[in-house]
Amino acid sequence: MFRKIGWELTLSYVMVIVFSVAILGIFLLNFVEGYFTGNARQDLYRQAQLVAEGWPRNVSLREPAPNEIRFFWGMVERLSHQTGSRIRILSDRGAPVYDTGGEMEPDVPILPEVKSALSGTAMAGGSKASLAQAYPIFEKGPSGDGRAVIGVVYVSRSRIYLSQILSHVRSQFYLGFSISMLLSLLLALFFSHYITKPIVEITREADNIAQGRLDKRVRAGSRNEIGVLSSKFNMMADALQKTLNELTEEKNKLSVILKEMAGGVLVIESGGGIVMVNKIAYRILGIRQEDILGRNVNTVLPGHPLLRLLEDSDFSREAHGALEDLPDGTAVDAHVTPLFTDEGKPLGVVVILNDVTQFRRLDRMKTEFVSNVSHELKTPLASIKGLAELLLDGALKEEKASEFLESINREVDRLTRLVKDLLDLSKMESGMLRLEIHPLNICDIIQQVMMRLTPQAGRKNVEITTSFGCTFPVLADMDRIQQVIINLLDNAIRYTPPGEKIIVRTTEKEGRCLVEVSDTGPGISVENLERVFDRFFRVDRARSRGGGGFGLGLAITKQIVENHGGSIGVSSTPPRGTTFYFTLPLAGE
Numbered sequence: 001m002f003r004k005i006g007w008e009l010t011l012s013y014v015m016v017i018v019f020s021v022a023i024l025g026i027f028l029l030n031f032v033e034g035y036f037t038g039n040a041r042q043d044l045y046r047q048a049q050l051v052a053e054g055w056p057r058n059v060s061l062r063e064p065a066p067n068e069i070r071f072f073w074g075m076v077e078r079l080s081h082q083t084g085s086r087i088r089i090l091s092d093r094g095a096p097v098y099d100t101g102g103e104m105e106p107d108v109p110i111l112p113e114v115k116s117a118l119s120g121t122a123m124a125g126g127s128k129a130s131l132a133q134a135y136p137i138f139e140k141g142p143s144g145d146g147r148a149v150i151g152v153v154y155v156s157r158s159r160i161y162l163s164q165i166l167s168h169v170r171s172q173f174y175l176g177f178s179i180s181m182l183l184s185l186l187l188a189l190f191f192s193h194y195i196t197k198p199i200v201e202i203t204r205e206a207d208n209i210a211q212g213r214l215d216k217r218v219r220a221g222s223r224n225e226i227g228v229l230s231s232k233f234n235m236m237a238d239a240l241q242k243t244l245n246e247l248t249e250e251k252n253k254l255s256v257i258l259k260e261m262a263g264g265v266l267v268i269e270s271g272g273g274i275v276m277v278n279k280i281a282y283r284i285l286g287i288r289q290e291d292i293l294g295r296n297v298n299t300v301l302p303g304h305p306l307l308r309l310l311e312d313s314d315f316s317r318e319a320h321g322a323l324e325d326l327p328d329g330t331a332v333d334a335h336v337t338p339l340f341t342d343e344g345k346p347l348g349v350v351v352i353l354n355d356v357t358q359f360r361r362l363d364r365m366k367t368e369f370v371s372n373v374s375h376e377l378k379t380p381l382a383s384i385k386g387l388a389e390l391l392l393d394g395a396l397k398e399e400k401a402s403e404f405l406e407s408i409n410r411e412v413d414r415l416t417r418l419v420k421d422l423l424d425l426s427k428m429e430s431g432m433l434r435l436e437i438h439p440l441n442i443c444d445i446i447q448q449v450m451m452r453l454t455p456q457a458g459r460k461n462v463e464i465t466t467s468f469g470c471t472f473p474v475l476a477d478m479d480r481i482q483q484v485i486i487n488l489l490d491n492a493i494r495y496t497p498p499g500e501k502i503i504v505r506t507t508e509k510e511g512r513c514l515v516e517v518s519d520t521g522p523g524i525s526v527e528n529l530e531r532v533f534d535r536f537f538r539v540d541r542a543r544s545r546g547g548g549g550f551g552l553g554l555a556i557t558k559q560i561v562e563n564h565g566g567s568i569g570v571s572s573t574p575p576r577g578t579t580f581y582f583t584l585p586l587a588g589e
Helices: 004-053 066-083 112-118 160-210 225-260 279-285 305-313 357-392 401-430 442-459 478-495 541-546 553-563
Strands: 086-091 096-099 123-126 130-138 149-158 264-269 274-277 319-323 332-340 346-355 438-440 463-468 474-476 501-509 512-518 568-572 578-585
Touching (some): 004 066, 004 086, 004 123, 004 160, 112 130, 160 225, 305 319, 305 332, 305 346, 401 553, 442 463, 442 501, 442 512, 478 501, 478 553, 478 578, 553 568, 553 578
Parallel strands (some): 463 501
Antiparallel strands (some): 123 130, 264 274, 319 332, 438 474, 512 578, 568 578
């Protein structure tokens, strides 16, 4: 099936051929008609001349004697019969003398060509039905040089024969014209197909390229303009594929960069439609990971604080601010940067979102840390200063001086423990604490700690029971793991009511040793579970402070376990007690 250009080429070829052959045919037909007509007129002229010059000498045309011209009439009859012409002889007055065709038409003497011949000049004539020639008959003297007109020879011939010849020529021409048109059409179809085939192929491959199949190429067989076009098309396809590969590579790089960025990225066009969003932005904005590309940001985030920042930016200037009042309590720092075309027309904005919740939390922790350390130092220092002032004021000589000195000593010991715990915690968090890792029997370590804390549990009438399901050695530092178990058991004893039990159990779980310490105390509320391992955090500040705790034990415990490559956690269902648990790697792992 030809494309449109194929039919256009075919019709162009055919129309050129039709016009060329038609014009040529008109000229040829006119030439043939003129040629045959001219030949017929020349033949008539020669016949008239022959008859006129053959008229017998000294014979009058007015009253010729039959015996004198009998031979001449016979010659005229034979000539008329052989040529198919009608020969008429007129006198100098126009009167008919002889006619080979029958009766003389009355109007012949008044024909222009007859009048011209009577005046001595031969002239051709005729009508639509016939051709005619009039030739004068001159009088012939003894010497043959007489020029007086004594009559006219009028020869005529019907156009039917000539028309038949011309009609046959025309029919042959029309037949040849039809055959040539058919052959021309077939040749035009062939050549148009041959010419347009590369163009059709280029069009097909252009469609493939438009659909993303850039591996297709055109066969450039010829060296003409279409062949050059095919070569240029292949060069364009190669350059396009190379450019697209580079763009795809850059897009993949950009996609990976955006995906791995610590901040969220949101690209919004000037109309408000979302063009791009990465996973971090999904999480920060609380958007479900569904098809939101192309949707308006006002529809996706109705009433979101980010919309106020976009309104301040107006898609034409930078804007920066913190997104407050987010539903999940997340703290987000947002920066809006507008995008412009080379002409300065706004295209949209790029929104960079940074989750600063952890930084805010660390800042709060820092503030709380300074406040707690100041508070913890303030109380013993105030006590030491007060007792020292009493001693300086003369209490050294009193009996209570020794009690004052013992109180000062206890407060100093308390400050020393606080400073030691802070230094240990700092070393653990910075990775400067060096652990002596060896295969150890966790059950033996638990038994040793229980022996040290049995007196404390006995004073409170609390029973400690064990259940050892993991007997494999673990990789641990003995002193630090003892410190972990002491902290957990000390807390359990402190919060377990008299007459209740504490259970210490070990189990093997997923290639690790799981140690659990469960008490039957009041438990920990849900809002406090997330903070039990924070520095200076105490569930019951009054009881902890009375017992001498600083709120650093569980923070140190967590750092020790994590430095061993383990994990620690807590679960509680108030008022049914609390379970602290941690894992350690087995020696065989």
